[in-house]
Amino acid sequence: MKTLPKVDVVIVGGGWTGLLMAKELGARTGLSVAVLERGKPRKTADYIDGMDELDYAIRLRMMQDVSRETVTFRNTSADRALPIRQLGSFLPGEGTGGAGEHWQGETPRFFPHIFELRKHLVDRYGAARLPEGCTIQDWGFRYDELEPYYTRAERLLGISGQAGLDPFEGPRSAGFPTPPMTLAHVPRMFLEATKSLGYHPYPLPSANLSTTYKNPDGVIRPACEYCGFCERFGCMVGAKAQPSNVLLPVIAKQKSVALRTGANVRRIVQKDGKAIGVTYFDANRTECFQPADLVMLSSWTLNNTRLLLLSKIGEPYDPATGKGQVGRNLTHQVLGGARLLFDKPLNRFMGSGANGGMISDLDADNFDHGPLDFIGGARVVAGNSGGRPIANFGAVPSSVASNWGSEWKKAAIESFDRVAGLNAIGEHPAYRANHMDLDPTYRDQYGDPLLRMTLDYTDNDRRLSAYMNAKLVDIGHAMGAREVTPGEELRRYDVVRYKGTHIQGGTIMGASPETSVLNPWLQHWQCSNLFVLGASAMPQNPSGNPTLTLLALTMRTADTMVARYLKNPGSLT
Amino acid sequence: MVIYIDRQLAGPYGRDGHRYTQEPFEDGVPEQGYQGKATPREIYRDGIAALGADFDKLPTDAQDAKLRQMEDSYFFTLLRQHTIEGMFCDPMHGGNAGLVGWQLIGYPGPYMSWAQEIDQHFGKAFRPKPKSLADVLGRKTTPWEDEK
Numbered sequence: 112m113k114t115l116p117k118v119d120v121v122i123v124g125g126g127w128t129g130l131l132m133a134k135e136l137g138a139r140t141g142l143s144v145a146v147l148e149r150g151k152p153r154k155t156a157d158y159i160d161g162m163d164e165l166d167y168a169i170r171l172r173m174m175q176d177v178s179r180e181t182v183t184f185r186n187t188s189a190d191r192a193l194p195i196r197q198l199g200s201f202l203p204g205e206g207t208g209g210a211g212e213h214w215q216g217e218t219p220r221f222f223p224h225i226f227e228l229r230k231h232l233v234d235r236y237g238a239a240r241l242p243e244g245c246t247i248q249d250w251g252f253r254y255d256e257l258e259p260y261y262t263r264a265e266r267l268l269g270i271s272g273q274a275g276l277d278p279f280e281g282p283r284s285a286g287f288p289t290p291p292m293t294l295a296h297v298p299r300m301f302l303e304a305t306k307s308l309g310y311h312p313y314p315l316p317s318a319n320l321s322t323t324y325k326n327p328d329g330v331i332r333p334a335c336e337y338c339g340f341c342e343r344f345g346c347m348v349g350a351k352a353q354p355s356n357v358l359l360p361v362i363a364k365q366k367s368v369a370l371r372t373g374a375n376v377r378r379i380v381q382k383d384g385k386a387i388g389v390t391y392f393d394a395n396r397t398e399c400f401q402p403a404d405l406v407m408l409s410s411w412t413l414n415n416t417r418l419l420l421l422s423k424i425g426e427p428y429d430p431a432t433g434k435g436q437v438g439r440n441l442t443h444q445v446l447g448g449a450r451l452l453f454d455k456p457l458n459r460f461m462g463s464g465a466n467g468g469m470i471s472d473l474d475a476d477n478f479d480h481g482p483l484d485f486i487g488g489a490r491v492v493a494g495n496s497g498g499r500p501i502a503n504f505g506a507v508p509s510s511v512a513s514n515w516g517s518e519w520k521k522a523a524i525e526s527f528d529r530v531a532g533l534n535a536i537g538e539h540p541a542y543r544a545n546h547m548d549l550d551p552t553y554r555d556q557y558g559d560p561l562l563r564m565t566l567d568y569t570d571n572d573r574r575l576s577a578y579m580n581a582k583l584v585d586i587g588h589a590m591g592a593r594e595v596t597p598g599e600e601l602r603r604y605d606v607v608r609y610k611g612t613h614i615q616g617g618t619i620m621g622a623s624p625e626t627s628v629l630n631p632w633l634q635h636w637q638c639s640n641l642f643v644l645g646a647s648a649m650p651q652n653p654s655g656n657p658t659l660t661l662l663a664l665t666m667r668t669a670d671t672m673v674a675r676y677l678k679n680p681g682s683l684t
Numbered sequence: 685m686v687i688y689i690d691r692q693l694a695g696p697y698g699r700d701g702h703r704y705t706q707e708p709f710e711d712g713v714p715e716q717g718y719q720g721k722a723t724p725r726e727i728y729r730d731g732i733a734a735l736g737a738d739f740d741k742l743p744t745d746a747q748d749a750k751l752r753q754m755e756d757s758y759f760f761t762l763l764r765q766h767t768i769e770g771m772f773c774d775p776m777h778g779g780n781a782g783l784v785g786w787q788l789i790g791y792p793g794p795y796m797s798w799a800q801e802i803d804q805h806f807g808k809a810f811r812p813k814p815k816s817l818a819d820v821l822g823r824k825t826t827p828w829e830d831e832k
Contacts (some may be wrong), residue, residue: 164774295802334801527791
């Protein structure tokens with residue numbers, strides 16, 4: 112093992128949160144910072160060659176290479192976990208910028224009551240209304256404390272949107288930095304139809320810029336071209352905010368920050384209750400020890416959890432007893448949907464990842480759950496992200512029974528540009544049984560145990576999904592579709608069909624070290640010079656896309672680091 | 685189509701270069717996804733053998749009947765998926781020759797901007813002439829299956 116010269120801060124993972132923390136420390140302190148990213152370097156100029164659906168959206172060229180490391184999955188602790196041999200239900204990134212390069216760019220804020228979800232639901236409906244085994248918890252601070260950071264995060268990325276249309280949005284200290292995107296035909300139909308039904312629609316807050324924008328760091332990015340190659344792709348012009356186009360231009364000028372690609376971290380090294388650095392394999396497969404005074408984990412939900420387990424930091428969660436913290440409150444997403452078949456062409460090939468209309472009327476606890484048999488809600492979205500043909504060919508009217516053969520083929524050709532979808536992207540409450548630990552059988556390329564996910568839906572989740580499906584059918588009819596088909600009934604969690612890349616939990620924050628890994632500053636409760644950034648800190652899935660919130664959380668931690676921690680290292684609570 | 689599928693099967697995808705292939709291979713539930721040991725190349729070899737050596741000489745009705753018998757197999761799932769891929773991929777992969785697939789469904793390919801069109805043509809078919817990635821860039825790019 113090669114021991115490297117010590118740095119002040121080592122950051123594990125070069126995605127949104129890791130690079131944002133590096134940029135903040137680089138701008139505001141003289142600390143030496145090393146960012147370790149296991150994938151390859153990436154930059155905007157590379158992406159123009161990537162407008163290829165097959166390689167990028169189907170073969171998943173920008174995603175984690177699961178031939179070297181994956182996770183295993185089972186529905187319940189009674190089942191045998193097997194490896195996810197090819198990615199399906201979620202798509203972790205790999206390479207500079209991580210999943211922040213191939214995201215869609217939808218950037219809603221979370222509603223104020225989301226930060227005190229358990230307290231809110233118990234106060235309103237009583238503890239008996241929480242589903243059996245539900246382990247949702249409060250974040251340990253309130254929306255008001257995060258609000259200034261939401262505003263800063265929106266300015267950093269230049270979020271396009273329109274404030275004041277959503278009656279459920281939390282107080283804002285500023286409007287959006289740029290006006291909403293120009294919406295395509297389908298989202299416009301959605302806005303009109305939902306308004307006529309009494310909902311409160313608004314254009315989706317978007318990190319795909321509606322206009323040229325210069326952010327507070329002086330980084331200038333151009334407006335979106337609506338080319339339709341957004342999610343699962345990198346943006347060829349830099350209009351979609353990505354770590355490579357928002358953060359790297361600043362970091363490149365910071366002499367105190369070094370980004371090392373091809374650096375795959377295996378362990379956080381601990382001594383006397385403090386982190387003293389990390390070990391990793393570099394691009395030449397040389398094992399290195401990087402000593403540091405401060406360790407930041409920012410390697411996405413699953414790997415953050417896995418590295419704490421492999422490094423034996425904190426107590427692994429045991430679902431049988433409810434004791435332990437690392438791995439608890441694994442959540443993903445509860446979905447509903449509807450397919451809309453129109454009589455007219457929709458020109459779906461134009462668009463962008465966050466080109467859409469949205470309503471919050473059915474989200475979170477924005478509607479009365481008193482007479483209902485579930486908790487939770489969903490944001491309802493009609494998007495227009497680019498109608499690419501391999502993924503979208505094949506939808507046919509319900510009168511066509513087969514999914515192949517000449518009758519199907521004829522109908523699929525006719526229907527290709529006449530089909531749109533409505534999505535309900537729902538909250539996923541945390542449950543005692545859903546968790547992560549280390550797999551006893553399967554290993555990665557170095558021989559380390561894979562992470563094991565144990566995850567299933569509950570009756571609460573199925574009722575939420577069914578409720579949303581029915582609402583979406585009404586909206587679809589109001590949009591004038593000839594045929595509206597509700598989404599499939601939600602049964603068990605599977606790792607085959609894509610559900611979004613918003614996996615959360617495992618290293619959650621909270622007010623008590625009994626039930627959380629991190630304090631509300633994202634600082635490890637026991638190991639005070641270890642911080643964990645990203646959606647692994649979120650106690651449960653709040654329906655909304657997490658990126659804006661995890662950027663705001665990272666800025667809040669960076670502020671606290673500069674204002675308090677560096678002057679007096681130790682617990683911030 | 686055949687050229688497309690041959691090239692995919694000959695490349696890293698067909699040899700499971702992108703899949704986690706560590707043992708043990710165990711039967712799972714459908715929620716866990718495909719858990720077989722066989723690579724796409726092997727699945728095709730077995731599937732084509734099951735169709736019979738005379739499959740290409742059968743009348744189309746008889747071909748359909750044979751396919752119908754195996755429509756629940758993983759081979760058929762792959763064959764159907766790869767047929768759609770070959771029909772609608774960028775021609776650099778060997779399918780969609782002459783952009784016939786995109787012309788058939790009115791998909792224009794990877795144009796660099798629709799900023800002037802995004803709020804136009806509502807309810808009317810807007811069908812620009814299809815272009816491949818090489819047409820748009822004015823040069824060739826290397827598809828993933830050909831990369832070393």
